[in-house]
Amino acid sequence: MNSNTLWLIVQRFGAAIVTLLIVSMVVFAITAVLPGDAAQQALGQFATPEQVAALRIKLGLDQPGVVRYLHWLMNLIGGNFGESVSNAMPVSDLIAGRFPNTLMLAATTALVSVPVALTLGIGSAMFRGGRIDGALSLITLALVAVPEFLVATLAVLIFAVKLGWLSALSYGGDASSPWQFMRTYALPVMTLSCVIVAQMARMTRAAVIDQLDSAYVEMARLKGVSPVRIVLRHALPNAVGPIVNAVALSLSYLLGGVVIVETIFNYPGIASLMVDAVTNRDMALVQGCTMLFCSAYLGLVLMADLCAILSNPRLRTQ
Amino acid sequence: MNPSIENSIAPAPAIPPARLPRKTPWLGLVGASICFLWLMVALFGSWIAPHPVGEVVSDNVFDTISAVYPFGTDYLGRDMLSRVLIGARFTVGLALVSAVLASGLGTLCALLSVVAPKWLDEIISRLMDAFISIPSKMLALIMVSAFGSSEVLLVCTAVLSYTPGAFRIARSLAVNIEALEYVQVARTRGEGRIYIACKEILPNMLNPVLTDLGLRFGFIVLLLSGMSFLGLGVQPPDADLGSLVRENIGGLNQGAAAIVIPALAIGSLTIGVNLFIDRLASRRGRRAGGR
Numbered sequence: 001m002n003s004n005t006l007w008l009i010v011q012r013f014g015a016a017i018v019t020l021l022i023v024s025m026v027v028f029a030i031t032a033v034l035p036g037d038a039a040q041q042a043l044g045q046f047a048t049p050e051q052v053a054a055l056r057i058k059l060g061l062d063q064p065g066v067v068r069y070l071h072w073l074m075n076l077i078g079g080n081f082g083e084s085v086s087n088a089m090p091v092s093d094l095i096a097g098r099f100p101n102t103l104m105l106a107a108t109t110a111l112v113s114v115p116v117a118l119t120l121g122i123g124s125a126m127f128r129g130g131r132i133d134g135a136l137s138l139i140t141l142a143l144v145a146v147p148e149f150l151v152a153t154l155a156v157l158i159f160a161v162k163l164g165w166l167s168a169l170s171y172g173g174d175a176s177s178p179w180q181f182m183r184t185y186a187l188p189v190m191t192l193s194c195v196i197v198a199q200m201a202r203m204t205r206a207a208v209i210d211q212l213d214s215a216y217v218e219m220a221r222l223k224g225v226s227p228v229r230i231v232l233r234h235a236l237p238n239a240v241g242p243i244v245n246a247v248a249l250s251l252s253y254l255l256g257g258v259v260i261v262e263t264i265f266n267y268p269g270i271a272s273l274m275v276d277a278v279t280n281r282d283m284a285l286v287q288g289c290t291m292l293f294c295s296a297y298l299g300l301v302l303m304a305d306l307c308a309i310l311s312n313p314r315l316r317t318q
Numbered sequence: 319m320n321p322s323i324e325n326s327i328a329p330a331p332a333i334p335p336a337r338l339p340r341k342t343p344w345l346g347l348v349g350a351s352i353c354f355l356w357l358m359v360a361l362f363g364s365w366i367a368p369h370p371v372g373e374v375v376s377d378n379v380f381d382t383i384s385a386v387y388p389f390g391t392d393y394l395g396r397d398m399l400s401r402v403l404i405g406a407r408f409t410v411g412l413a414l415v416s417a418v419l420a421s422g423l424g425t426l427c428a429l430l431s432v433v434a435p436k437w438l439d440e441i442i443s444r445l446m447d448a449f450i451s452i453p454s455k456m457l458a459l460i461m462v463s464a465f466g467s468s469e470v471l472l473v474c475t476a477v478l479s480y481t482p483g484a485f486r487i488a489r490s491l492a493v494n495i496e497a498l499e500y501v502q503v504a505r506t507r508g509e510g511r512i513y514i515a516c517k518e519i520l521p522n523m524l525n526p527v528l529t530d531l532g533l534r535f536g537f538i539v540l541l542l543s544g545m546s547f548l549g550l551g552v553q554p555p556d557a558d559l560g561s562l563v564r565e566n567i568g569g570l571n572q573g574a575a576a577i578v579i580p581a582l583a584i585g586s587l588t589i590g591v592n593l594f595i596d597r598l599a600s601r602r603g604r605r606a607g608g609r
């Protein structure tokens with residue numbers, strides 16, 4: 001790694017932090033400044049002006065938006081997310097209680113979907129234009145297009161209602177034995193994996209095909225190297241960068257899917273906490289969850305970026 | 319530094335659109351027919367619906383598919399066929415309005431940023447970059463938490479989340495066209511900025527922009543029905559297809575038609591749009607490649 005690459009990486013980190021700051025401004029503007037007077041809303045129509053004024057001062061609403069934003073940001077950096085109104089608990093405690101569950105769900109999904117997607121993607125790139133490839137592109141196109149709750153509904157109908165193998169409801173966190181763990185996680189993980197596997201397989205296929213179209217692969221083919229060896233020894237090492245990039249980007253799609261999946265399976269994670277917070281209009285909790293999700297999203301996109309940079313030899317030699 | 323590398327590691331993820339094998343042109347036709355069917359349902363669904371949308375017609379809740387009730391009945395014993403026919407209007411209508419607005423606004427900003435001075439281009443691009451890094455579902459959730467859910471807000475949210483993507487695609491198209499000779503000639507001729515944007519650049523990027531509009535429509539259908547599924551989208555007594563899935567979720571354990579059919583309806587709509595768009599895109603790709 002030379003100074004050029006290092007500088008590029010530092011630049012990426014800087015850009016990610018600036019983006020996160022802008023995102024926090026947008027989140028704060030939408031949730032705290034635009035909706036109007038939170039004190040008036042909290043007290044209702046029949047509050048006296050004195051009561052409203054007192055609450056405004058107590059909540060710090062009499063200060064200008066910029067000051068409130070900076071105050072909020074400082075608290076956020078210090079790990080103080082504020083107090084959840086509907087739960088009467090600090091937001092950080094609530095999030096800390098639910099976070100391991102969501103992390104467990106995401107990790108299991110990644111563990112299941114990455115090998116499946118890579119096998120499918122590399123396989124269909126090897127047999128490009130064949131019947132398997134055609135079927136896979138049709139299936140992945142369909143899976144990317146359908147909503148998560150259709151996949152979830154069909155999965156519950158087939159595996160829980162018709163076959164009776166699994167319970168329709170998830171009782172998250174109950175993972176005392178491997179069998180229990182399977183029963184708890186099978187359906188949510190299956191649903192989440194479907195969409196992600198489709199995305200990832202498609203991007204992997206594109207990355208491998210990109211390499212297979214290059215001159216050195218043609219050379220190897222002319223030399224008489226077997227197709228399997230071409231893919232595994234020649235194309236794949238060069239496709240690792242784009243593939244890891246694809247994996248990281250696809251995993252960022254987990255964030256959208258997890259909101260639906262946690263709700264439909266009653267899974268006690270951060271996403272269902274956030275949906276409840278939105279329903280109850282519990283602003284501090286909404287802000288905390290949003291910032292957490294957006295940081296995770298930006299983190300994954302940053303990782304994808306860094307993989308693209310590190311795997312690009314042109315940047316190393318310059 | 320190589321500019322193509324700089325572009326390839328921009329902060330927003332771009333999923334390459336699927337390409338189906340060229341041997342299957344009939345799939346595009348299937349997609350187009352599905353799209354047409356749903357458009358007709360959205361336009362005329364309320365006329366052909368056999369029952370009023372809120373009328374309880376059967377004593378059996380979660381009835382299965384039968385000749386009297388082709389889609390079964392819902393959790394109150396209402397006719398699902400009528401509810402789907404009328405619900406499609408919200409799903410298709412809201413998504414279509416949002417997609418047209420998002421694409422239009424994105425294209426407008428793109429044209430503006432290409433012909434306008436450099437500093438304006440920089441401001442617009444940075445702003446769009448910031449919005450693209452908030453996942454659409456997160457943006458929708460905070461918008462609903464702040465302003466409450468209404469149809470206008472849902473359209474605004476969808477436009478806010480999908481304009482940056484449309485902008486990005488339209489801008490890259492416009493930048494390429496702007497560098498071509500005939501635009502240079504027009505500039506030398508002394509044409510104004512507005513003329514160049516509307517008469518020289520816009521007509522030549524219309525096709526890919528319309529394809530992008532179709533893709534965006536599919537994404538917005540998914541976003542809006544997802545929000546309705548969470549109970550944060552279209553509010554009762556109105557119901558789009560996502561709300562129909564949500565309100566009948568109690569029938570999941572019985573495998574009721576009332577939950578499967580609206581979910582399948584959304585799936586068929588989005589798959590149809592994707593097949594259609596895929597066909598259009600690959601035809602254009604071949605034309606461009608055959609030059």
